[in-house]
Amino acid sequence: MAQRVATEYVNANLTVPETDMPRLLALCGAQQLRLQVFVLENGNQEVVLEDDAGGESIRLTFERSEGNYRCRLTCRVVQPKLTNVLRKMVSAFKGDAVVNRIYEGFTMVYHYMQGAVIRIAECKGNAVRTVFEYRDTLGRMEAQFQLCSVEEEIGRLKQSVNELLDRRNRAADPGSIREIDERLKYHSRLLFVLEA
Known part of the structure; x- marks a missing residue:
């Protein structure tokens, strides 16, 4: 398995409600990092996270605005504890970020939204290969459904009614006829609503 060389956070954005700041600090403390919090003017806060193992540290400046703390971050991290805490922060506080996980010979680029x-894309030299991409299939289907005009829906329903009537004329079983009649009743109500 490839050994990660470093992790780059490119333009990460977090918004943390004031009430959740203690939870953010507890998350940092749970990773066994040295933690310092400085309160700046206007209520802004600067959080310094330091890893004991390598002496690496990062500074996170949280600007206070309308009951929230906003943090914009660009940094390069090598130590795993710092990498993990940043990943957990982006995930827990629904941040947006582009994260480059750099390995020997290639880079994995993760795009976070909310x-x-x-x-996830793999970059090797000039070649970029998509490894994973989230697709909102349900959302796309709903949008497609909403694009259909009422007239097209009426046309489809009329065609369905014609097919049901043909099946009813061929049916001999009373159970099948009852089922077809129920479907015809449903379709006629729907046609009435759409044509109104």
């Missing part, structure tokens, strides 16, 4: 990974 804390979820929406795309």
Whole structure:
């Protein structure tokens, strides 16, 4: 398995409600990092996270605005504990980020939106290969359904009614006829609503 060389956070954005700041600090503390919090003017906060193992540290500046703290971050991290805490912060607080996980000979690029990974791409030299991409299939289907005009829906329903009438004329079983009649009743109500 390839050994990760470093992780780059490119233009990461977090919005943390004031009430959730203690939860963010607890998340950092759970990773066994040295933690310092400085309160700046206007209520802004600067959080310094330091890893004991390598002496690496990062500074996160949270600007206070309308009951939230906003943090914009661009950094390169090598130590696994710092990498993990940043990943957990982006996920837990529904952040947006582009994260480059750099390996020997290639880079994996993760795109986060609202804390979820929406795309993973592998970059090797000039070649870029998509490994994963989130597709909102249900959302696309709903949008497609809403694009259909009422007239097209009426046309489809009329065609369905004609097919049901043909099946009813051929049917001999009383159970099948009852089922077809129920479907015809449903279709006629729907046609009435759409044509109104």
